[in-house]
Amino acid sequence: MTITDAPKIITRRFDTPDSHTITRYEETGGYQALRTALGSMSPAQVAAQVKDASLLGRGGAGFPAGVKWGFCPPGVWPRYLVVNGDESEPGTYKDRLLMERDPHQLIEGVLLASYAIGAAQAFIYIRGEMALAQERVAKALNEAYAKGYIGKNILGSDYSIDVVMAWGAGAYIVGEETALIESLEGNRGMPRLKPPFFPAAKGLYMQPTVVNNVETLSNIPWIVSNGGETFAELGAEGSKGTRIFAVSGHVKNPGVFEVEYGVTTFRDIIYAPVYGGGIRSDRALKCFIPGGASAPWFYEEHLDLPLEKATVDKAGSMLGSGAIVVMDDTTDAVAACLSVVKFFSHESCGKCTPCREGTNWLEKILRRILDGYGRPSDLDLLMDVADNISPGIAWPPKQTTICPLGPSAVSPLASALGRFRPEFEAHIARAARAEAASAPAQAVGLPGGVA
Amino acid sequence: MARFSPEHLETAREIIARYPRPKSALIPLLHLAQEQDGYVTDDAMRHIAELVGVTPAEVLGTCSFYEMFKLHPVGTYLVNVCTNISCMLCGGEELLAHASERLGVAPGGTTPDGRFTLEEVECIAACTEAPCLQVNYRYVTNVTNDDFDRLIDDLAAGKLDHEVPPHGTLARVRQHIPADRTAGIVPVAEAAVEPAWMHANEAPGAGGDA
Ligand SMILES: Cc1cc2nc3c(=O)[nH]c(=O)nc-3n(C[C@H](O)[C@H](O)[C@H](O)COP(=O)(O)O)c2cc1C
Ligand code: SF4
Ligand code: FES
Numbered sequence: 001m002t003i004t005d006a007p008k009i010i011t012r013r014f015d016t017p018d019s020h021t022i023t024r025y026e027e028t029g030g031y032q033a034l035r036t037a038l039g040s041m042s043p044a045q046v047a048a049q050v051k052d053a054s055l056l057g058r059g060g061a062g063f064p065a066g067v068k069w070g071f072c073p074p075g076v077w078p079r080y081l082v083v084n085g086d087e088s089e090p091g092t093y094k095d096r097l098l099m100e101r102d103p104h105q106l107i108e109g110v111l112l113a114s115y116a117i118g119a120a121q122a123f124i125y126i127r128g129e130m131a132l133a134q135e136r137v138a139k140a141l142n143e144a145y146a147k148g149y150i151g152k153n154i155l156g157s158d159y160s161i162d163v164v165m166a167w168g169a170g171a172y173i174v175g176e177e178t179a180l181i182e183s184l185e186g187n188r189g190m191p192r193l194k195p196p197f198f199p200a201a202k203g204l205y206m207q208p209t210v211v212n213n214v215e216t217l218s219n220i221p222w223i224v225s226n227g228g229e230t231f232a233e234l235g236a237e238g239s240k241g242t243r244i245f246a247v248s249g250h251v252k253n254p255g256v257f258e259v260e261y262g263v264t265t266f267r268d269i270i271y272a273p274v275y276g277g278g279i280r281s282d283r284a285l286k287c288f289i290p291g292g293a294s295a296p297w298f299y300e301e302h303l304d305l306p307l308e309k310a311t312v313d314k315a316g317s318m319l320g321s322g323a324i325v326v327m328d329d330t331t332d333a334v335a336a337c338l339s340v341v342k343f344f345s346h347e348s349c350g351k352c353t354p355c356r357e358g359t360n361w362l363e364k365i366l367r368r369i370l371d372g373y374g375r376p377s378d379l380d381l382l383m384d385v386a387d388n389i390s391p392g393i394a395w396p397p398k399q400t401t402i403c404p405l406g407p408s409a410v411s412p413l414a415s416a417l418g419r420f421r422p423e424f425e426a427h428i429a430r431a432a433r434a435e436a437a438s439a440p441a442q443a444v445g446l447p448g449g450v451a
Numbered sequence: 452m453a454r455f456s457p458e459h460l461e462t463a464r465e466i467i468a469r470y471p472r473p474k475s476a477l478i479p480l481l482h483l484a485q486e487q488d489g490y491v492t493d494d495a496m497r498h499i500a501e502l503v504g505v506t507p508a509e510v511l512g513t514c515s516f517y518e519m520f521k522l523h524p525v526g527t528y529l530v531n532v533c534t535n536i537s538c539m540l541c542g543g544e545e546l547l548a549h550a551s552e553r554l555g556v557a558p559g560g561t562t563p564d565g566r567f568t569l570e571e572v573e574c575i576a577a578c579t580e581a582p583c584l585q586v587n588y589r590y591v592t593n594v595t596n597d598d599f600d601r602l603i604d605d606l607a608a609g610k611l612d613h614e615v616p617p618h619g620t621l622a623r624v625r626q627h628i629p630a631d632r633t634a635g636i637v638p639v640a641e642a643a644v645e646p647a648w649m650h651a652n653e654a655p656g657a658g659g660d661a
Contacts (some may be wrong), residue, residue, distance in 0.1 A: 168478065
């Protein structure tokens with residue numbers, strides 16, 4: 001096993017009591033990166049450090065943060081910074097912890113990012129259901145204002161910015177950046193079409209806007225303090241630094257682990273005693289989701305792949321939001337598939353037809369298969385509906401939809417049906433047997449009667 | 452009561468002032484209404500519309516998109532059980548069935564005494580502590596059937612009042628931007644200038660836009 005001794009970066013204060021208070025944050029080096037930046041670095045130099053770090057976005061798509069910051073068109077003001085704290089992809093559990101346990105680290109990251117891009121104002125958008133995270137961030141913002149880290153002429157410099165906490169009200173789709181912007185404008189959280197509405201060009205209030213994930217920004221203070229190159233010494237070629245993975249499902253020791261990015265393998269994180277600890281009751285592994293509900297499933301043969309972006313992309317899935325969900329051999333593939341599809345069907349915002357109608361039909365068909373009412377033609381029907389949402393059912397997915405949520409519902413289906421087709425067929429055969437058994441009754445049946 | 456009380460009105464004005472455009476305050480204001488009344492009343496939506504300068508229909512338009520906003524009264528305690536994939540693998544559906552039996556209501560229902568509303572919800576970001584639930588958005592994790600029964604007993608006996616406020620209250624700490632510390636929140640058009648610090652600490656001769 002390759003368990004590296006890489007330092008913990010963003011979770012390093014998690015075990016400190018009162019890690020969420022400003023006193024403890026300052027005692028453990030907090031706000032020093034901001035002092036350094038305001039004292040001796042230009043905004044361009046801060047951005048350069050983040051570029052050198054090759055910090056990939058941790059919200060799902062894995063786009064390099066430094067490159068994204070550079071996409072704001074020059075000379076167009078104001079610009080805004082929006083923090084995506086809407087964490088709600090099934091299996092994902094890290095941003096909430098970062099907000100609850102180390103809110104000042106996030107705030108310092110926000111201040112540094114806003115300094116670098118020249119933001120007129122920053123917004124931390126927290127998922128509605130996360131009351132404690134909202135409480136901790138609100139308190140931390142109040143403390144940081146009182147100490148002169150936020151607001152007018154920060155630490156006596158020319159840098160002035162307000163950081164405002166916003167919060168949602170229950171809608172997974174608002175995690176998609178353009179939907180989040182709509183929500184922040186007070187609207188229904190429906191995605192905008194990209195192009196033209198790439199946030200860097202036309203975002204909040206149609207102004208250039210950088211949207212970054214909570215984990216992404218939590219890395220910035222360490223990068224500015226220690227240098228982008230030091231960060232880039234950790235990890236693999238295309239995946240630098242460390243990253244948080246949540247390991248859940250059928251493991252002995254489910255948990256949230258910060259590991260060196262790109263080096264640790266799936267086998268390590270699922271089986272090592274310090275991480276997942278192996279499958280419960282030492283059963284056999286059936287499959288695992290490597291990067292959140294939207295990701296195609298992986299199997300035994302993928303265990304030795306490193307948790308590295310390009311490698312996992314090439315193998316046909318994604319690390320997405322760092323959510324590894326493990327299923328043992330007692331799992332019903334149809335039930336697991338339905339669970340994930342049902343989620344997307346429920347969370348479809350309804351703006352485009354293939355997703356609104358398609359995900360709903362996928363759910364209904366899967367439900368009837370699982371309930372023992374499936375028809376032999378259902379498997380082709382499922383694939384046909386899926387093909388209308390994501391033509392070719394390929395990876396990376398194509399889409400007939402406005403945002404990637406629709407195709408996300410196709411991933412678990414293509415995985416489960418591709419690998420565990422006999423399980424679907426067995427459920428359908430059960431339906432056929434039940435029908436055969438009840439056939440005589442139906443022949444005599446009353447109009448509208450159910451045997 | 453349905454329009455904002457004087458105290459809540461003051462909070463509402465403070466929230467509106469934190470955004471470059473008043474409409475951006477809609478979701479926080481709807482939460483404030485729900486905190487005051489336990490759900491979002493028609494009068495509250497009218498009041499919010501006046502405050503941010505949109506029509507009541509626009510307020511309803513936003514409100515009805517989000518699941519946390521309730522347009523009808525719900526129980527004092529909203530019990531949300533997660534049944535998404537990680538919880539489902541670890542007994543989330545069984546927990547929901549038990550909750551339903553214990554409370555005597557199907558998911559979506561409210562007990563006749565108006566104390567508890569049960570809901571089946573999507574992933575609440577506690578997947579490694581499955582199965583889990585929230586009561587008024589406070590977490591209870593690794594929940595067994597016995598734990599659930601104890602939780603309901605304790606809530607009913609008022610033993611958790613200090614941890615779990617009545618439905619509608621989220622964070623019990625509000626952000627407050629002191630007047631003498633604010634950088635100045637202005638409408639978009641008034642912020643259309645390059646920020647003062649963009650060339651701070653630049654070596655003489657160096658330039659460029661970050
Ligand atoms: C359906 C959908 C849901 C998403 N949910 C989240 C989320 O909850 N949190 C998040 O940070 N990004 C989420 N994203 C990704 C965001 O659109 C965006 O790429 C990200 O916030 C950018 O931050 P990063 O570059 O720092 O990763 C979601 C994307 C889609 C398509
Ligand atoms: S794909 Fe689904 S969630 Fe995305 S915009 Fe279309 S309907 Fe909404
Ligand atoms: S799946 Fe239940 S909390 Fe994430």
